[in-house]
Amino acid sequence: AQTVTQSQPEMSVQEAETVTLSCTYDTSENNYYLFWYKQPPSRQMILVIRQEAYKQQNATENRFSVNFQKAAKSFSLKISDSQLGDTAMYFCAFMKHDMGAQKLVFGQGTRLTINP
Amino acid sequence: DGGITQSPKYLFRKEGQNVTLSCEQNLNHDAMYWYRQDPGQGLRLIYYSQIVNDFQKGDIAEGYSVSREKKESFPLTVTSAQKNPTAFYLCASNMVWTEGYTFGSGTRLTVV
Numbered sequence: 001a002q003t004v005t006q007s008q009p010e011m012s013v014q015e016a017e018t019v020t021l022s023c024t025y026d027t028s029e030n031n032y033y034l035f036w037y038k039q040p041p042s043r044q045m046i047l048v049i050r051q052e053a054y055k056q057q058n059a060t061e062n063r064f065s066v067n068f069q070k071a072a073k074s075f076s077l078k079i080s081d082s083q084l085g086d087t088a089m090y091f092c093a094f095m096k097h098d099m100g101a102q103k104l105v106f107g108q109g110t111r112l113t114i115n116p
Numbered sequence: 117d118g119g120i121t122q123s124p125k126y127l128f129r130k131e132g133q134n135v136t137l138s139c140e141q142n143l144n145h146d147a148m149y150w151y152r153q154d155p156g157q158g159l160r161l162i163y164y165s166q167i168v169n170d171f172q173k174g175d176i177a178e179g180y181s182v183s184r185e186k187k188e189s190f191p192l193t194v195t196s197a198q199k200n201p202t203a204f205y206l207c208a209s210n211m212v213w214t215e216g217y218t219f220g221s222g223t224r225l226t227v228v
Contacts, residue, residue: 004158035216045206045219052214091158095216101166102147102210103174104217106158 002027004094006107013082014115021077021110023092033095034075040088087114118143122207122220128228137192137223139207146211148190152176153204165190202227
């Protein structure tokens, strides 16, 4: 069974600093997708970034980038120049095919606080 | 604007009652999903549906039921058999697996 592990339940940094959130996953599949979702206090789930497993190049979206290490099954999220609005729960997720369906499997989340 | 609408935002249930959470999407997505979120835990899959009139159990389906009579709608019923229903419930949909999910804004269910 696929699992996703986020080893940092909580993190806190000062505004403008860079922060890295860790995520590891376990799968025997070769083709899959990985995602980071953000859940601010409003509790709306927002897609931050996605990574295709067959692409070696790390995905980047403005201040957000990932470090994808396929052999190590690691998928960390780096937030540069952090802003107060980045305060949220962050979930790492793995998309798998199962019986023809596409299911997202989530980690337990990391609560990130950006301090002024 | 296209999106997913969940209602109500807050719901209170008495012991022994069934309640139904609504999820409607106008994105023309084929697949829809229900997740449960508890404090300190990630999202866990309850049920999913890939096409109209078909749905499958997820990891924690006991005490829940769903229907998919229309492509746009995927309501979730929390039955009295669900022993610990207090949680935040999220509905999602997608068309292509490479794009991840689009989520609704959630329903907070509390047993009183």
